[in-house]
Amino acid sequence: MTTAIPATTPPGSALSPGVRRITLDAAGLTLSALLAEPAHGAPRACVVALHGGGMSAGYFDGRAHPGQSLLALGARLGYTVLALDRPGYGASAHALPEGRRLAEQSDSLHAALDDFARRHDTGAGLLLLAHSYGGKVAFTAAADAERRGPRDAGRRLLGLDVSGLGHRYAVTARELPDEHGHGHWTRNWGKLRLYPPGTFRDSGALVAPMPAREREEAPRWPETFASLAARISVPVRLTFAEYEAWWRHDDDTLAELREQLAGAPRVTVDRLPGAGHNISLGWAARSYHLRALGFLEECLAQRECAPAGR
Secondary structure (H helix, E strand, O other): OOEEOOOOOOOOOOOOOOEEEEEEEEOOEEEEEEEEOOOOOOOOOEEEEEOOOOOOHHHHHOOOOOOOOHHHHHHHOOOEEEEEOOOOOHHHOOOOOOOOOHHHHHHHHHHHHHHHHHHOOOOOOEEEEEEOHHHHHHHHHHHHHHHHOOOOHHHOEEEEEEEOOOOOEOOOHHHOOOOOOOOOHHHHHOOHHHOOOOHHHHHHHOOOOOOHHHHHHHHHHHHHHHHHHOOOOOOEEEEEEOOOOOEOOOHHHHHHHHHHOOOOOOEEEEEEOOOOOOHHHOOOHHHHHHHHHHHHHHHHHHHHOOOOOO
C-alpha cells in the first residue's frame, strides 16, 4: 500500500517543492520513499533512485543549491522519480537493524515496485538510477528480472544508470567501511570545493548507519559482479567522478568491466569532471542528472525503433 506521510518533518529534512514522502509495501515490509510526479499529464517513464551505503533517499533531493535535486528536475521534465530508502534504512531501519543482503534487497525492491506500479502511472517503464552500494542492488535486481519473466509495460526495465560503483576496488579490504563509520571521509566526498556551501551542514539529515550485512558483503563484490554481469540484458551507463577514490576506473579496468557486461545491448562509461564520489550532492549534480535523463531518453528511443519482436 502506498501511504502519504504527514508533512511535519524533523529539522533539516525539508523537501523540494513537489516532492512528498510515501511508504510502500514490500511483501509485508514497509519501505519509505520520496516521490515527485509531473504536474501535468502522464509521465514519460519512471526513474527509481537507490542511495548508497550510509545515506538515505534524501541524497537525491539535494537542496544546498538550486537545481541540485534529481526528484525536482525529473518531475519538471516529465518523469516520475521515486527515491527509495533501501531495506535497513528509513522506515525499515527499526525492523531490520542488521539490514539485508543484496539478494534480499532485490526481492524487497521488486515487491515495492509492484506495489508502486499498481497505484501510479510509470509511463513506458523504469530506469534504475543508483549510487554506490545502491548500484549493487540495482545490478542484482536487473539480473533477477530475467528469472522473474516478462512484466507489463509499467514494470518494464529500460536500463541501468549507476554512479560511484565499479567492479574492482581501489582500496584494500581493511580500508572498506566498518562498524565505526562509513569509510574514509575524503574517499566519500573528495575536495570541499566540489560541493556547494551548506552541503555538510545539511548532510546530517541524509546520512544513516550502514547496516552490518552490507558491510559484510562488500569485500565479495568483485566476484558477485562477475556472476551478475552475465545476466544483464538492458543498456547500462556507468559514471565515475573525476575524484572517485573507492573504485579503479583506468582504461584497462573499464575494458574488463565492459567485457563482463557482454550481454547488455549497450554499455556507456562516462567520467564527470569536477565531481567527488557523492555526485548528486555536488556542484556537478545537475550535469549528472541531465546526462542520466538523456540516457533514459536514448533507452526510450531505442525501444521505439527496435526490430519487431524485440
